[in-house]
Amino acid sequence: MKLRATARLRALIPALALAGCTGWQSAIDVHGASAISLKHLIVVIMATCSVVWALVIATLIVALWRRREARESAIALDPRRQRRMTLAVGGAVAATVIVISAFTVSSFFTTRQLTAAGADDLTIKVRGLQWWWGVEYFGSKPELRFETANEIHIPVGRNVRVQLEGLDVIHSFWVPSLAGKQDLIPGRPNEITIRAERAGVYRGQCAEFCGLQHAHMAFFVVAEEQRAFEAWTALQRDNAVASSDAEVIAGQRVFLSRPCAACHAIRGTAANGKIGPDLTHVGGRKYIAAGLLETTRGSLAAWIADPQTLKPGNNMPMVPLAAEELRSVSAYLASLK
Template sequence: MALLPSSVLAGCTGWQSAFDAQGASAISIKQLMVLMVVICSVVWALVIAVLIRALWRGREQVERSIGPDPVIERRTARVVVAAVTATVIVLAVFTVVSFFTTRALTLAGHDDLTIKVRGQQWWWGLEYLGPTPDERFETANEIHIPVGRNVRLQLEGIDVIHSLWVPGLAGKQDLIPGRRNELTLRAERPGAYRGQCSEFCGLQHAHMALLVIAEQQETFDQWMRSQRERATDPSDAEIAAGQQVFLSRPCAACHAIRGTSATGTNGPDLTHVGGRRYIAAGLLETTRGSLAAWISDPQTLKPGNNMPMVALSADELRSVSAYLASLK
């Protein structure tokens, strides 16, 4: 399991606990787990009680050297039949309840907010879909959703099998290359809910986290409007110099920044990277310093990731980190 700094823990609701359910799907899963635990506990207690009684009666029969009693034999047969019948009923109840709980994970309407989620080694690519091209935009590693509304996630694996799990809001669903699965999220109250990849996907599997940020509809609409905008123009000389460094180096071949000539698709969209809480899929808080550290040596921070080292001078590193931090 990936571990994040204490500051991340403080900002999250329901830290990695399926029992702190704040979404419709998560509540259904929690109720199913509680039901199974209660029934299985009762069954276990009954089995232990019958076992103790049988051992005790068997001991008495041995001490008295008494042969099988027909009455006891018939009573035992009835107990066995009742136990088998109860087992069948319990399994049938578990099957039916599990079916409807699993079905609830993908229930969605035609007017639901739809987000395409792409799992890659080792980050989450997100595309908010809309009826027209100008309403669509891309981001990474941070899902914003409105409170009290179903959100349909279209899940795709780009390289290997991943699995998305946000314990406080829903169950797990795999992202498989060549196949599209769906998962429905619904948050009943505002908060930041931590999610992660729950299917081993390579060296940095433990560092493939994301945040689902549930907001009131007005706040969410404002965030959507800002995300559709192009990147802000440089506001001072250092930031302008950083933009030139970014566009003239291999950065622009892998990343996209809308409103500039950077249109790469191999890495996360950085149009509003400075406004995200974390970078590198939850590895570091988004500060100018962490951006500089990541750019200067991504392989030390996250060995095996697909971002190459780019040779920059100290001045270039300072300016490009200032530029990225300004993209909010």
């Protein structure tokens, strides 16, 4: 009985390890053109390297186990053995050159897809900051542009051109299920193409160590059908919703009269700070603080009350608020759908 339990436990370990390869952030569980070809590249390189490794180990074992003849003379004195040795070494060198060249050429063609989208495709700008992502959407007219943060919506089945800009240190934009990595380097505009073949939510993560909270610099790509995407963009373009709820109105007052408005913008109000994330529709985003907490009124209140405990070192200060103020300001932010 005990033995069977141990065996079951042992079978669970590889299953658990493999389970880590699926889900909303995985270079193996792919749903975008670029990520699919990158996965092919991973498979081809892994398979080839496994065969090469097996051949090398087999050769090594044979060489170690083979019985040597005691009276073997120097190779140079035996033309037949010399020719055989030259062929073996030459063959191994040629195979190495062919394999490496094939890898180089195929990875060159695969990485070309990283920037497949052109000027005609949907273009968005993503800015990397310590430790969150600013997202800007453009339109055919200037009044159609809007800003959001840490959440990118894209239409399914279309190439999206993501222009990347680092504003403080080097970050890296990585949505493993949709595309490869691309760095955001201060002073050097970069871009990457993302494309989702299937609707869903894909997690992205900063992939270049950028300081204390690098691990908490996540974002989400929401791929949705064209109509849902258009509805989302129309909503995001709008100013913040006005409410008649007394607590929400009190919360807005707190937001505007306390230091919040110095750094954050809420379109439609006097708050137009440009330093922190745009909060016009913060209540409608899935997560706050770059993927740290799910958006709820409670998590908003916890974050405002003590940001340095939840995400030490981030640039949001602890603003002293009375309990009633905290309650109303969190109601206000949660209402901003």
